[in-house]
Amino acid sequence: MPWTAVTTEPSQLGESPFWHPGERRLYWVDIDGRQVSRVDPASGRVEHWPMPTEPGCIAPVRGGGLVVALRAGIFMAREWGGTLEPVAQLPFDPATERANDGKCDALGRFWVGSMHEPKAGPRQPVAALYCVDARGAGPATVRRMLGGVATANGLAWSPGGETLYWCDTPTHEIRTWRCDAALEPQGEPQVLKRYAPKPAGWQPGAAVQPGQAAYGGRPDGGTVDAEGAYWSAAYEGGRVLRLSPTGEVLADVALPVRCPTMPCLGGDDGRTLFVTSARQGRPAQELAELPGSGCIFSLQVEVPGLPVAFFDPGRR
DSSP states (O other): OOOEESOSSOOSBEEEEEEETTTTEEEEEETTTTEEEEEETTTTEEEEEEOSSOOOEEEEBTTSOEEEEOSSEEEEESSTTOOOEEEEEOSSOTTTEEEEEEEEOTTSOEEEEEEEOOSSSOOOSOEEEEEEEOOSSSOOEEEEEEEEESBEEEEEEOTTSSEEEEEEGGGTEEEEEEBOTTSOBOSOOEEEEEOOOOOTTOOOSSSOOTTOOOOOOEEEEEEEBTTSOEEEEEETTTEEEEEOTTSOEEEEEEOSSSOEEEEEEESTTSOEEEEEEBOTTOOHHHHHHOTTTTSOEEEEOSSOBOOOOOBOOTTO
16 A cells, blocks of 8 residues: 655644544644644645744643643643644753653653754764653653663553653664663663664665665654554665564554654544654655655555554653
8 A cells, every 4th residue: 555645734843643542633843943743634624823942742741631742841832833832851962962762651751862963073882871850749750761862762661661762863874772560771782783884975866876775764753553562664775664572573664755754643533654754854856756845655564553652741
């Protein structure tokens, strides 16, 4: 079955999609476009909510509303388009770092990865993965769970919560982290799958050019289905992979865009695979050949996903 375009108005950098079961809408962010968006697939109606800075990721809130990781801080709004109330600050310099990929765990904590974004030069491994816990009546706590990353991405949990998946995109590695019964990571993360590095001289485009080596991309956002398989978007690879808990490739599905960014599973039966994508910074020839770049695409799959986890705002 071919991919279906869910949106036709492209995002610059679409990310952080989730299916809201109560509203039957798909939510996502456009990081570079500085907005949160949602679409009703049944009607095709799309709504946009401008943000003051780049929204790295979002999650629904128990009791209604959204939690949003902006460039340096975590904010919450009780309704669509509502006032953004501060929840916590992330401990880094927003001039060179911003919030990136993230989602909530089953306990209602908001895990947010950051990325190094220098004004000049390559990204350095100075970013981190944080856990924001707002449960209870006191101030939210922010814990630095790991550091030494350039672009934290791919966050997801196995169905029972015993495994946390994540990746540092520039390393081309997807990693797993064993968790205890309280969903606390234990020991050191292990490599699940290592993507092949970008070949020397590789040039972006819709297809491999004559004499040019193929490139399978590098891991971006991810999600887990009900069988425990991990779906990973291969940025610049034009595909999504479905991996077993041991790293075996179960499916390799090509997309009509070069830069998919993050998959999620939703729809009424949980069997619709949605994938966001990017167009910012892409060459003109690629955008001409792949005009859907930046749009969201969907595909029907056999195994349903897991329900989205909601943020617990405590007594706020």
